[in-house]
Amino acid sequence: MRASTIATTFFLLHLLLLYPTATVPAPAISTKKTLQAQPPSSSTTSSTLDPEQLRALQFLHIPTTHDPCTTTTCDTATTTFRHLLSLRLTNCSSDLHLSTTALSSLSTLTSITFLNCHTPVVHFPTSLSNNLRYFTSVNSLQRLTGVFLSRLHNLTELYISGDPIKASGIHIITSNMKSLTKITLSNTHLTGYLPKDWNPNLTHIDFSQNKLKGSIPTSLTRLENLKVLNFSSNNLNGILPDSFGNLVSLKNLSLSSNSLSGPIPGSISAIPGLVYMDLGSNQFNGAIPEFISEMKELKYLNLENNHFHGILPFNASFIKRLDVFKINGNDDLCYNHSTISEDVKLGIAACDKHGMPVLPPPATNEPPSSVDDAGSGGGDDDGEGGGGDDNVEKKNQVHVDRGPSKVVLGVAIGLSAAVFLIIFLVLLFKC
Ligand SMILES: *[C@@H]1O[C@H](CO)[C@@H](O)[C@H](O)[C@H]1NC(C)=O
Ligand SMILES: *[C@@H]1O[C@H](CO)[C@@H](O)[C@H](O)[C@H]1NC(C)=O
Ligand SMILES: *[C@@H]1O[C@H](CO)[C@@H](O)[C@H](O)[C@H]1NC(C)=O
Ligand SMILES: *[C@@H]1O[C@H](CO)[C@@H](O)[C@H](O)[C@H]1NC(C)=O
Ligand SMILES: *[C@@H]1O[C@H](CO)[C@@H](O)[C@H](O)[C@H]1NC(C)=O
Ligand SMILES: *[C@@H]1O[C@H](CO)[C@@H](O)[C@H](O)[C@H]1NC(C)=O
Ligand SMILES: *[C@@H]1O[C@H](CO)[C@@H](O)[C@H](O)[C@H]1NC(C)=O
Secondary structure (H helix, E strand, C coil): CCHHHHCCCEECCCCCCCCCHHHCCCCCCCCCCCCCCCCCCCCCCCCCECHHHHHHHHHCCCCCCCCHHHCCCECCCCCCCECECEEEEECCCCCCCCCHHHHHHCCCCCEEEEECCCEECCCCCHHHHHHCCEEEEECCEECEEHHHHHCCCCCCEEEEECCCEECCCHHHHHCCCCCCCEEEEECCCCCCECCCCCCCCCCEEECCCCCCEECCCHHHHHCCCCCEEECCCCEEEEECCHHHHHCCCCCEEECCCCEEEECCCHHHHHCCCCCEEECCCCEEEEECCHHHHHCCCCCEEECCCCEEEEECCCCHHHHHHCCEEECCCCCEEEECCCCCCCCCCCCCEEECCCCCECCCCCCCCCCHHHHHHHHHCCHHHHHHHHHHCHHHHHHHHHHCCCCHHHHHHHHHHHHHHHHHHHHHHHHHHHC
16 A cells, blocks of 8 residues: 555664674574465574564665565574564655554664654653663654764764754763764754863764853863864854863864854873864964874864964975865965975965065965065055056956955055145145
């Protein structure tokens, strides 16, 4: 009766080798196309899934014409029948209904995954909630709540992306999960503050693309096993804790697109294996610390769109070593053109002899000669050059693609200098 929908529900292999397969016991029956329980017949070699679980799979539109234990992980039967350990539902049909009865039958599962499986979440039986170690929902379960998730208290990995979660804060979800090592709650509409209590065994935290507010708590920096931290695209503010460098295992750090401020803490120099650091689009300020260029593993560095100032403390060989380096959008920052050639397009101005940005900033797509123009300009020279030759100004304006406010300022200074000169000449003539 629901044959048309069966085709759109997929039941996939998900290997979780919890038990050595060599210990699979011999007594077993073949399921083939017979789905009702049968008295064990001795002749076949394949093991057999619990008939109650087979019925539950059928109810979930999962094809059962082949023994599911050949394509997914089952336990090693200690009695007559085997039981499922992992289940993956992908591209479900719209009329899939997760019934509590079916889920009760499947309470031996330790891992459950929903991918593009749009269906309302239902109450999980206690036995299933207790057994689950891995829970994943990507663009799938609707009406997820913090209370529902908090009952999955034996989880080691929780991964939710693209599914709104109704909860007043993350601590509601995680405070009972004593074995949690990896948590991703990305693009889940979460609000509130970051938790203050963290499981010391956490290695991955990804709360990107939510609406979390407040500052990063110092307690987070006690997670010495943490490898990945991603708070990008939230509304976090405040400064980074001085103890940030206590995160000695950190490899990937993204705090981009928040409202974080203050300097980069010096303690970050103590993180030996940092590969990926994205602090872009915040309000970080102060000087860029020189120790960053001594971080041996660093491959990705994004400091763009902040308020850093002073002279960029990097040389060309460090910048070339990186796969990605972004620094534009820091209006008070400049580079020393004796240490970095103008060919390296950074999107910030060169420094004058006082270590201040030269105005206007060099165009990123011009030949080096035009950068020389900008580089030679002290305050007075700029004014006369601008007033004397409108074409030069226009040319610069067309090619400069960052820091438009500075170009406007340059033009204004140039024009006023020209007017001043004309008035001066007129007065001189009259005399
Ligand atoms: C699910 O659908 C997507 C896109 O429609 C497709 O690329 C993918 O292969 C499907 N997955 C399975 C397991 O059929
Ligand atoms: C899950 O948690 C319950 C209650 O906290 C505990 O009794 C049980 O042993 C745990 N189950 C597993 C599989 O760890
Ligand atoms: C952290 O992991 C260790 C070793 O895996 C384990 O002994 C300890 O109980 C865990 N701590 C918590 C709070 O889960
Ligand atoms: C760190 O991020 C990069 C780029 O997104 C990714 O390729 C890499 O696997 C991540 N490393 C870890 C430990 O997750
Ligand atoms: C952080 O999350 C964003 C958005 O989910 C993702 O694009 C980015 O690659 C992640 N960064 C790291 C370092 O994992
Ligand atoms: C560039 O900077 C790095 C790190 O500070 C340093 O080890 C290296 O010697 C410098 N290279 C040159 C050519 O100055
Ligand atoms: C730029 O670098 C050169 C060579 O290292 C140095 O002599 C000069 O003082 C630097 N300029 C500024 C403004 O720091």
